[in-house]
Structure formats: structure tokens, C-alpha cells
Amino acid sequence: MKHIKTLNTRNLKESMKKGGCGECQTSCQSACKTSCTVGNQSCENK
Amino acid sequence: MVHQFKNNGYNIVLDVNSGMIHVVDDLAYDIIEMYETHDRGSIISAMVEKYTKPEYMRLIREQERAAGDDSLTEGEKDFCDDVEALIRQIKEVLEDVEQLKKDGALFSKDIYEEYIRDFKQRSTVVKALCLHIAHDCNLACKYCFAEEGEYKGHRELMSFEVGKKALDFLIKNSGNRKNLEVDFFGGEPLMNWQVVKDLVAYGREQEQLHNKKFRFTLTTNGLLLNDEVMEFVNREMSNVVLSIDGRKEVNDRMRPSRNGKGSYELILPKFQKLADSRNQTNYYVRGTFTHNNLDFSEDVKHLADLGFKQISVEPVVAMPEDSYAITEEDLPKLFEEYDRLAKLMLEYQKEGTDFNFFHFMLDLSGGPCVAKRLSGCGSGTEYLAVTPWGDLYPCHQFVGIPEFLMGNVEEGVKTTDLREEFKQCNVYSKEKCRNCFAKFYCSGGCAANSYKFHNDINVAYDIGCALHMKRVECAIMLKAAAAQE
Numbered sequence: 001m002k003h004i005k006t007l008n009t010r011n012l013k014e015s016m017k018k019g020g021c022g023e024c025q026t027s028c029q030s031a032c033k034t035s036c037t038v039g040n041q042s043c044e045n046k
Numbered sequence: 047m048v049h050q051f052k053n054n055g056y057n058i059v060l061d062v063n064s065g066m067i068h069v070v071d072d073l074a075y076d077i078i079e080m081y082e083t084h085d086r087g088s089i090i091s092a093m094v095e096k097y098t099k100p101e102y103m104r105l106i107r108e109q110e111r112a113a114g115d116d117s118l119t120e121g122e123k124d125f126c127d128d129v130e131a132l133i134r135q136i137k138e139v140l141e142d143v144e145q146l147k148k149d150g151a152l153f154s155k156d157i158y159e160e161y162i163r164d165f166k167q168r169s170t171v172v173k174a175l176c177l178h179i180a181h182d183c184n185l186a187c188k189y190c191f192a193e194e195g196e197y198k199g200h201r202e203l204m205s206f207e208v209g210k211k212a213l214d215f216l217i218k219n220s221g222n223r224k225n226l227e228v229d230f231f232g233g234e235p236l237m238n239w240q241v242v243k244d245l246v247a248y249g250r251e252q253e254q255l256h257n258k259k260f261r262f263t264l265t266t267n268g269l270l271l272n273d274e275v276m277e278f279v280n281r282e283m284s285n286v287v288l289s290i291d292g293r294k295e296v297n298d299r300m301r302p303s304r305n306g307k308g309s310y311e312l313i314l315p316k317f318q319k320l321a322d323s324r325n326q327t328n329y330y331v332r333g334t335f336t337h338n339n340l341d342f343s344e345d346v347k348h349l350a351d352l353g354f355k356q357i358s359v360e361p362v363v364a365m366p367e368d369s370y371a372i373t374e375e376d377l378p379k380l381f382e383e384y385d386r387l388a389k390l391m392l393e394y395q396k397e398g399t400d401f402n403f404f405h406f407m408l409d410l411s412g413g414p415c416v417a418k419r420l421s422g423c424g425s426g427t428e429y430l431a432v433t434p435w436g437d438l439y440p441c442h443q444f445v446g447i448p449e450f451l452m453g454n455v456e457e458g459v460k461t462t463d464l465r466e467e468f469k470q471c472n473v474y475s476k477e478k479c480r481n482c483f484a485k486f487y488c489s490g491g492c493a494a495n496s497y498k499f500h501n502d503i504n505v506a507y508d509i510g511c512a513l514h515m516k517r518v519e520c521a522i523m524l525k526a527a528a529a530q531e
Contacts, residue, residue: 001142001502002138002142002259003070003071003073003074003135003138003141003142003290004059004068004069004070004071004074004142004143004146004452005068005069005070005529006066006067006068006146006151007066007067007068007069007303007410007526007529008410008411008495008529009065009066009067009410009411010065010411010412010413011064011065011066011150011151011436011459012063012064012065012415012416012486013063013150013394013416013418014086015414015415015417016158016161016416017418018415019415019417019418020132020165020415020417020418022171022173022223022418022428022502023224023225023227023361023427024414024418025225025227025261025427026173026174026227026423026424026428027300027423027424027489028176028302028423028424028425028492029176029227029229029263029285029356029428029429030173030285030404031285031330031331032332032358032360032404032405033231033442033443034191034334034360034362034363034443034492034495035125035360035361035363035488035491035510035514036422036423036489036491036492037404037405037487037488038246038383038414038418038419038423038486038488038489039156039407039408039409039413039414039419039486039487039488039518040359040404040405040407040408040409040413040521040522041137041413041414041418042409042412042413042414043409043411043412043413043414043415043418044084044291044299045102045415045416
């Protein structure tokens with residue numbers, strides 16, 4: 001597309017198929033401890 | 047739901063419900079803005095009006111008046127050609143937008159509410175503990191939510207026996223989860239170092255027996271770091287969080303030792319040594335900024351210039367009566383600072399001195415599933431804090447608040463109604479989150495902050511939200527910039 005460039009992103013709807021295994025890191029444990037940040041976490045079940 | 051914003055010269059369109067991100071030109075940006083609320087004809091007219099020069103618009107009107115008269119001057123003919131080309135482009139964009147909509151990458155619907163409700167009905171397992179290994183601290187940080195380590199209580203160190211029961215409790219309640227997390231937290235956990243080492247040894251023994259994998263982490267102020275501690279940490283801890291606020295004067299103002307002297311000079315060489323010994327990975331130097339250093343991008347820059355590659359600097363969470371609290375009036379300045387920081391990161395990338403900033407990190411292609419993104423941080427359910435004497439709380443920030451006592455490591459969770467309340471806490475249980483573009487990046491925010499400011503875990507903390515939204519925008523801009531490279 002000439003006017004629109006889509007970044008290489010996983011469509012969240014796709015992640016419903018085999019998501020929710022719960023093996024990923026608890027968001028608060030990684031660094032913050034005072035906020036809740038999940039966008040930067042990685043999936044353990046790709 | 048679509049969120050559009052401009053940042054650092056990029057026009058960005060985030061399709062919130064699919065998570066798809068589009069970097070677009072000005073014309074597409076404007077068309078997408080009108081697409082769902084205007085018909086095709088009005089969009090074309092509006093775009094022609096915006097993207098043609100005013101003197102040409104006068105000509106158009108004259109032409110309309112002289113309908114039927116085809117005696118155009120050369121200039122008028124050129125103009126007509128330009129408008130025709132523009133209309134072709136507008137139609138191209140409209141077709142692209144329509145295609146993206148069909149593909150579920152634009153204007154996609156929120157179909158997750160039922161899914162999350164079902165997901166949350168699953169039986170509760172515990173997968174992470176924050177072990178308060180020491181309710182004592184050798185610093186006296188002014189903003190400490192733990193009140194210098196004591197958490198509204200008394201000074202106490204966790205015994206090995208209590209820690210062992212905590213790990214047993216975790217294994218027993220973890221169901222099929224293989225990866226279990228234990229953060230050694232405080233106060234200052236190095237004040238009870240032998241127990242940390244003994245618990246790691248116990249955990250390693252138990253993981254073999256129960257087919258589990260412990261990920262141990264440590265959060266420390268660094269004063270007691272030495273070679274022996276570093277060697278152990280590098281062998282056993284999957285992540286370490288090293289507390290330092292940035293510039294010496296900033297750090298020392300809020301992070302003095304008990305005798306009032308600053309901690310910067312004491313901790314910095316140790317942190318540098320530890321970060322290097324971990325090959326600059328699997329750690330964070332983690333600072334807090336307050337009303338006193340709203341120019342916090344300078345603190346991040348300072349840490350980066352010292353050689354640190356993994357940096358997290360976060361806003362203090364403090365009540366308005368605290369002199370150092372972040373206020374609504376501070377927000378415009380802080381937004382500028384986040385923008386400045388994002389640009390700084392791009393500059394450093396070009397120079398080959400790049401670093402990670404925790405809150406700007408986004409994993410677009412391999413990030414968390416939607417269930418994780420919407421279901422909250424897990425506090426009170428899969429994540430619990432354990433006091434030195436073995437009491438359980440929903441998370442480290444609730445420790446010491448009597449109504450949030452959930453049980454203990456011997457008897458387990460006893461207040462199942464409280465656990466249920468936390469279990470139901472998710473993006474859809476929070477009115478403010480429903481229509482927020484950032485809901486898939488913060489999963490509804492921090493329950494402890496909500497309680498602190500609104501006495502209700504389901505009412506989001508507004509200043510925290512505003513800053514989080516800004517961070518998400520900057521993070522996406524950085525991805526757009528990286529894609530252009």
C-alpha cells in the first residue's frame with residue numbers, strides 16, 4: 001500500500017487460539033513493582 | 047476502535063482491538079479519522095478542500111458557476127489534472143482502508159469480554175511470590191511505600207523455615223504451571239542473605255522433584271553487594287533489579303542512608319560491575335522520578351552514559367500531600383520528557399550506544415496473548431506477597447493493610463472472597479479502561495495504585511494512566527522509526 005505501511009504485528013485475535021497458558025512472566029516481577037506493564041512481556045508459548 | 051496520534055514526524059494509527067499498527071501519510075491519516083463517521087462523498091470533498099490550495103478552490107467555485115463552459119485556461123487545466131490525481135489518491139486510500147477493515151486490521155471490534163470472563167473462571171493457581179525476605183532496610187528512601195522496610199509493622203527478617211513453607215505453598219498451588227517466579231524483596235533482601243541462598247538451594251532441590259522451574263529474582267539497593275553476592279546472583283537469578291534514581295544529586299536527595307548521607311557513590315561502582323558481569327543483560331537499573339526531578343530524561347541519559355543498557359525509571363506513586371508527588375500540572379512537562387527520551391534513544395541507536403528503556407519496550411510480533419493483556423497483573427490470585435512471618439497479601443504494595451490479609455503460608459489463602467474480587471478485576475471491570483486505547487498494554491493498571499487513590503481496586507489511578515498512555519505512544523513511535531530503518 002502506497003499510503004499505509006503496516007508494522008509486523010501479531011493480530012491479538014490470533015492469540016485467542018492458544019493463548020492463556022500462564023507460563024509467561026508476572027508483569028510486576030520484571031522491573032516495575034509500582035505499575036502494570038504487559039506490552040513489553042514476551043510470550044512463552046509462541 | 048482506532049487511536050491516531052502524531053509523534054516525531056510519524057503519523058500512527060493503532061487499531062486497538064487487533065493491536066495492528068499502521069504508519070500512514072497525511073492523506074491516509076485524515077481519511078482514517080473520518081472513515082467511520084462520514085460517507086465516501088463527504089470524505090472526498092473534505093480531502094480535496096484540504097489538499098488543494100485556496101486559490102484553486104476559488105477556481106473550482108468559478109467553474110461550478112460557469113457549468114457547461116469548457117473554455118479553460120492552461121492554469122485551470124493544470125489544476126484540474128492535479129485535482130483528478132488527488133481524487134485518484136483519495137480513492138486508493140479508501141480502498142486500502144476498506145481492505146484493512148476486511149482483514150480485521152482496522153476498525154476491528156472488541157470481541158474479548160466474554161472470552162476474558164470465561165478465562166477468569168478457570169481455577170486459580172499461584173505462580174509467583176514476592177518474598178519479603180527482610181522487613182528492614184539500610185537506606186531511608188523518602189518515597190518508600192514500605193516505610194523504610196517496615197510496612198506499617200515492625201522490623202523482622204524471614205526465617206528459612208517460613209521461606210521454605212512459602213516455596214512449598216507455591217509448588218502445591220501452582221497446578222500445571224511449570225515456570226514459577228520468586229522475587230527476593232524487602233526492605234533490603236541482602237540484609238538476610240544467608241536465607242536467600244538457602245531458599246535458592248531448597249528451590250533447586252524441589253524443582254527437580256516436582257518438575258517445576260524456579261525463576262529467582264532479586265531487588266536490591268546495592269549497599270551490601272560484594273563479589274560473593276554477585277557470583278551467586280549471576281549463577282542463580284534470572285533477573286536483578288538495582289535501585290538507583292539517576293544523577294547523583296537526584297539519587298542522594300531521595301535515597302539517603304540512615305545517617306543522612308547519599309548512597310550514589312557507594313552503589314554505583316557495584317552496579318556497574320554487576321551489570322558488566324551479567325553481560326549487560328537480565329537486569330535493570332531501576333529509578334523513581336518525582337516532582338523534584340521532572341526532567342527525568344536527564345537521569346535516564348545519565349544512567350545510559352554510565353554504560354547501563356537496561357534501564358527503568360518510573361514515576362513515584364505518592365499522595366498529593368507529599369511534597370514530591372507527581373501532580374496533574376506536571377503532566378505536560380512529563381509528556382515532553384518522554385518524547386525527549388524517545389528521541390534520545392533514536393540518537394543513541396544511530397551512534398551505536400543504544401539502551402533499553404523498560405517502559406518503551408514493546409514486543410509486537412511475539413508479545414503476550416490477549417488473555418494476558420486483559421486479565422490484569424495477577425495480584426491476589428496468581429501473584430502473592432509473603433511477609434517475613436508468612437502472611438499472604440495480594441501483592442507487595444498491600445502488605446500491612448489489615449483488610450488485605452489473605453492467609454498464610456501454612457494454611458494457604460483463607461479469604462477466598464477477597465481472592466475472587468481480585469480475580470474479577472480486569473480491563474472490563476474498570477469503567478475508565480473500556481474505551482482506553484492503552485488497555486492492551488497496561489491490562490487495567492495497578493490494583494494497589496487504584497486502592498491508594500480511590501479506595502477501590504477497580505477505579506484506575508488517573509495520573510498513572512496518563513503517563514502510561516504517553517509511554518505507549520512513544521514506544522509505538524520507536525517501532526515505527528525502527529521499521530523505517
